[in-house]
Amino acid sequence: RIFNEVLFFPSEIVCVEHIFTPSSPYSCICSLPHGVETSFSRLLHHIMSASNSLDLCVFAFSNMDLCRAVLALHGKGVTIRVLTDKDYAAITGSQIGVLRRAGICVRCDVGSVYMHHKFAVMDGRLLITGSLNWTLTAVQSNTENIVVTEEPDLVQPFIKEFHRLWVHNDPA
Amino acid sequence: RIFNEVLFFPSEIVCVEHIFTPSSPYSCICSLPHGVETSFSRLLHHIMSASNSLDLCVFAFSNMDLCRAVLALHGKGVTIRVLTDKDYAAITGSQIGVLRRAGICVRCDVGSVYMHHKFAVMDGRLLITGSLNWTLTAVQSNTENIVVTEEPDLVQPFIKEFHRLWVHNDPA
Ligand SMILES: [Zn+2]
Numbered sequence: 096r097i098f099n100e101v102l103f104f105p106s107e108i109v110c111v112e113h114i115f116t117p118s119s120p121y122s123c124i125c126s127l128p129h130g131v132e133t134s135f136s137r138l139l140h141h142i143m144s145a146s147n148s149l150d151l152c153v154f155a156f157s158n159m160d161l162c163r164a165v166l167a168l169h170g171k172g173v174t175i176r177v178l179t180d181k182d183y184a185a186i187t188g189s190q191i192g193v194l195r196r197a198g199i200c201v202r203c204d205v206g207s208v209y210m211h212h213k214f215a216v217m218d219g220r221l222l223i224t225g226s227l228n229w230t231l232t233a234v235q236s237n238t239e240n241i242v243v244t245e246e247p248d249l250v251q252p253f254i255k256e257f258h259r260l261w262v263h264n265d266p267a
Numbered sequence: 268r269i270f271n272e273v274l275f276f277p278s279e280i281v282c283v284e285h286i287f288t289p290s291s292p293y294s295c296i297c298s299l300p301h302g303v304e305t306s307f308s309r310l311l312h313h314i315m316s317a318s319n320s321l322d323l324c325v326f327a328f329s330n331m332d333l334c335r336a337v338l339a340l341h342g343k344g345v346t347i348r349v350l351t352d353k354d355y356a357a358i359t360g361s362q363i364g365v366l367r368r369a370g371i372c373v374r375c376d377v378g379s380v381y382m383h384h385k386f387a388v389m390d391g392r393l394l395i396t397g398s399l400n401w402t403l404t405a406v407q408s409n410t411e412n413i414v415v416t417e418e419p420d421l422v423q424p425f426i427k428e429f430h431r432l433w434v435h436n437d438p439a
Pocket residue numbers: 110111112123124125126127129
């Protein structure tokens with residue numbers, strides 16, 4: 096059976112520390128609820144499942160937990176490519192500069208009014224796509240959705256489109 | 268085999284008159300290209316395929332061709348429910364007022380910062396979801412995607428979420 100999941104937001108605000116430090120699941124002493132699975136913890140779980148590659152194509156990226164997830168994958172040797180909107184990349188709070196300084200390949204779309212996608216492909220296998228930008232407001236305050244799927248008829252077109260946009264846009 | 272399709276934008280600008288008047292496919296004399304299938308014509312085709320119901324949940328709705336499609340379905344007796352963002356509904360160019368004046372049921376999300384969804388369910392069977400708002404800029408100028416699927420594991424959660432949001436939000 097092909098994996099399909101839909102996650103809706105806003106997500107409850109809970110501790111997600113265990114996703115980053117799975118070896119010590121009970122050690123966190125922060126004031127947020129623990130042991131609760133939410134749409135956001137599921138999203139982080141899916142992103143962190145990448146073992147080989149992460150292709151991310153997202154308009155707005157300012158969420159620090161999502162940035163931490165991408166940096167963690169980078170630290171584990173996962174090949175990461177990030178395609179983003181040139182205007183949003185420059186605003187205060189954008190994490191794109193953090194990713195670049197960590198050595199992650201980032202390209203900015205220069206050919207359209209807005210690079211409005213919000214999708215990611217993990218290991219050429221699992222697609223995350225929907226309305227959700229990678230911001231704190233999107234996760235905690237907006238009504239949003241993401242589809243998570245391994246259906247090849249859906250994953251493959253996104254892989255091709257990512258490749259098309261990647262080669263089309265300047266690495267500068 | 269379950270129907271799955273991915274459409275990418277921006278879409279070429281071509282004549283879509285034949286989708287609204289299929290009985291006279293060769294009669295249009297406008298200056299746009301004819302007989303060309305695009306992502307936007309596919310989107311219109313899928314929307315116009317509704318024979319019983321259309322549940323639409325979209326942040327921004329200003330595209331006049333998409334408004335014409337919804338009005339055409341309404342005229343054919345298709346039951347239409349539109350859930351939208353309260354702030355965007357009030358801006359210049361929004362077609363929400365046009366839909367309301369035509370007698371279509373519209374509700375505005377009042378509980379979140381942004382009602383940022385962009386999905387539609389036709390006949391409880393076919394789901395359209397993605398990054399694309401129902402605006403001219405999204406269709407013609409932005410880099411965008413929509414997933415079109417009949418996969419029940421994806422369609423059913425959106426049906427439930429639409430119901431939840433519909434009953435939760437005020438008809439005023
Ligand atoms: Zn904690």
